Amino acid sequence: xxxxxxxLSTAFLNSFNNLMDVAADxxxxxxxxxxxxxxxxxxxxxxxxxxxxxxxxxxxPIDLKWPNxxxxxxxxxxxxxxxxxxxxxxxxxxxxxxxxxxxxTAIIPIIAGALVSNKNVSDYLTVIVPLYLIGxxxxxxxxxxxxxxxxxxxxxxxxxxxxVKISVLIMLLFYLAAAVFIWxxxxxxxxxxxxxxxxxxxxxxxxxxxxxxxxxIVYWMxxxxxxxxxxxxxxx
Numbered sequence: 752x753x754x755x756x757x758x759l760s761t762a763f764l765n766s767f768n769n770l771m772d773v774a775a776d777x778x779x780x781x782x783x784x785x786x787x788x789x790x791x792x793x794x795x796x797x798x799x800x801x802x803x804x805x806x807x808x809x810x811x812p813i814d815l816k817w818p819n820x821x822x823x824x825x826x827x828x829x830x831x832x833x834x835x836x837x838x839x840x841x842x843x844x845x846x847x848x849x850x851x852x853x854x855x856t857a858i859i860p861i862i863a864g865a866l867v868s869n870k871n872v873s874d875y876l877t878v879i880v881p882l883y884l885i886g887x888x889x890x891x892x893x894x895x896x897x898x899x900x901x902x903x904x905x906x907x908x909x910x911x912x913x914x915v916k917i918s919v920l921i922m923l924l925f926y927l928a929a930a931v932f933i934w935x936x937x938x939x940x941x942x943x944x945x946x947x948x949x950x951x952x953x954x955x956x957x958x959x960x961x962x963x964x965x966x967x968i969v970y971w972m973x974x975x976x977x978x979x980x981x982x983x984x985x986x987x
Contacts, residue, residue, distance in 0.1 A: 753813060753863050756824055759806035764831035764855060766799040768842075771835040772900070803828065820866045827859050843906045845894075846887070853886035857981065877937050878984040881929040885949065885980060888925035888956065889973045891918055895959060896966040915963045919956055926953040933984075941983040948980050 770792065784790040806828060814821040830851050833841050842848040858879050865872045894901065894908035895918060901911040909918040930949040933942060952973050959969055 753820070753824075753867060756806055756809045756813065757860060757863075759802050759809065760824070760827055760831060760855070762802045763799060763806060763828065764834060766795060766802060767832065768835040770795050770799060771837065771840070772904070817866055820863055823859060823862060823866075827855055830854065840906075845891075845908050845912070848894075848906075848908065849887040849890040850883075852890055853883055857882050857886060877933075878981070881932050881937070881945075881949075881984065882977075882981055884925045884929040884932070885952070885977050888922040888929075888952070889970065889977055891922050891925075892956070892959070892966050892970040892973060894918070895963055896970070916960055919959050922956045923953050926950070926956070937984065939983075939986055941986060945980055945983050948976050948983075952976050 773792075784795075810821050810824060813824065830841075833839050834848075834851050835842060841851060861875055861879060861882075862872050864870075865875055891909050895910045895915055897908070898910045898915075900906075901908050909921050913921070926949045930946045933946050933949070937945070955969055955972055955976075959966060
């Protein structure tokens, strides 16, 4: 049931974000349904509300078995709303924006898995910390592609504040910090290979210095490597 919840919560976060970002997406995302009028705001709003309602319904059986998990999942939905909500719009702030996305896509699912399997969440800190640092770097690539839209609506991301070159340097610092953490704290047979993957991600990020227009390709390559990193870090 928790898998279905994350499917619904992701659908809500993305659909609500698309509703709030019509102006920005009209500049940075060609052919998006809402800015082009293919899907009306009324239909999009109804879809977002229905998905949110079903997500809350799925919490009922989860709460019966794992009440502590329910609290965390409700927090996930609240953050998904505050991420894009007008006036609040937590995604306006660079570190906070990345933190919410990483919490939703990786950290909260890891915590949920630990609670469901009756494991100690603290045992996964050696996974969560480097994954968080790597996630901040990867999501910065998306922000490079959204510079024009973010400037238009006043969202503060590393690229919109500092430009592409400094943002890439910040990404390199995140990867370096992740590699150092893994070197010091992680103890499994794949440790050195995971550190190597962090440096590979850093090298791929350097491509954006001269060709920021290939950000989508770089983003998906970094994302795939991050999945491999996650898998290897979870192996005990």
